[in-house]
Amino acid sequence: MNVTLGNKVVLVGTGAVGSSYAYALMNQGISDELVLVDLNEEKAKGDVMDLDHGIVYAPNSMSIKFGTYEDCKDAALVVICAGAAQKPGETRLDLVSKNVKIFESIVNQIMQSGFNGIFLVATNPVDILAYATWKFSGLPKERVIGSGTVLDSARFRYLLGEEFDTAPTSVHGYIIGEHGDSQLPVWSSANISGTQVAPKLTEERKQEIAVQVRDAAYKIIESKGATYYGIAMGLARITRAILKNENVVLPVGAYLEGENGHSDVYIGVPSVINRTGIKKVVELSLNDQEQEKFTKSVQTLKDIQATIWG
Ligand SMILES: NC(=O)C1=CN([C@@H]2O[C@H](COP(=O)(O)OP(=O)(O)OC[C@H]3O[C@@H](n4cnc5c(N)ncnc54)[C@H](O)[C@@H]3O)[C@@H](O)[C@H]2O)C=CC1
Ligand SMILES: CC(=O)C(=O)O
Secondary structure, eight states, rough: OOSSSEEEEEEEOSSHHHHHHHHHHHEEEEEEEEEEOSSSHHHHHHHHHHHHTTGGSSSOEEEEEEEEEGGGOOOOEEOOOOSOOOOOTOOOOGGGGHHHHHOOOHHHHHTTTTTTSEEOOOOSSSHHHHHHHHHHOOOOGGGGHHHHHHHHHHHHHHHHHHHHHHOGGGGEEOBBBBBSTTTTEOOOGGGEEEEEEEESSSSHHHHHHHHHHHHHHHHHHHHHSSSOOOHHHHHHHHHHHHHTTTTEEEEEEEEESGGGOEEEEEEEEEEEETTEEEEEEEEEEEHHHHHHHHHHHHHHHHHHHHHOOO
């Protein structure tokens, strides 16, 4: 295993998403060492002070410091939440050119430090930026992870939990595809204790749930300007899976090499996550309709990739 050991995490981008992630990490005692980096140094320094004052009540002692890209050299994990966020009415794909440029600069500086760990990317459009991080870093595909559909799948499980009056942790199901408008629920395998939920719902209700999941971000952004708690918990969950070598299956943004018929794209699919990053992409058995929608979602991302990388 050729990755940096230890559990130091460097967070790049301490805006709404990044600072919520830092708070979740501290609350859950996942890492011993967290370094915050942001273009807005004053904001990052303020977050460090504020977080440090919570450590005494955290489950574990932890070092939280302000830093620079140099700090990535011995980090196990670099989490990137930096860049522009959607404004009301904007799609995630509207952010692409701004954030790819920002990522080129950030990832190059991280690699110059000698970084040899795992990247976890949250900035939108996350699938394209995970692909960009993989390209710019030159790291093996398994060491670049996008947050993919971790949040969408949580939204799906939450709504199904409400529908069937069951804890969302007991609802099993995935949203796959783009973390964006072309995503899809895998109804054919969504279940509660092994019993499929799809036959218990009308087509109309299934469609309503899928739309509620797909459009959740727009609704939250209209209401309060940004979404951050849900993704922060999803990023913390992925971080725990990596640092604790869990071999757990989570829906993340993974690079496909033939799985479900597609290659050369980062997209949301269930994957086994451990200390090496993405150990394996889990190939779901999709019905014809799901496979067709997944292919369309891949194509949406590839069309964008083509405008950047030809
Ligand atoms: N993957 C997902 O499921 C989700 C992704 N997001 C995405 O996360 C990203 C961050 O969102 P917010 O935290 O709400 O935005 P924000 O505007 O609150 O924070 C962005 C931070 O990035 C920093 N930044 C900008 N350029 C930088 C650079 N070159 N180097 C270092 N830092 C830089 C800014 O100073 C700021 O602190 C957005 O792209 C947003 O769309 C948001 C929610 C869910
Ligand atoms: C903003 C965003 O990507 C989300 O909440 O899904």
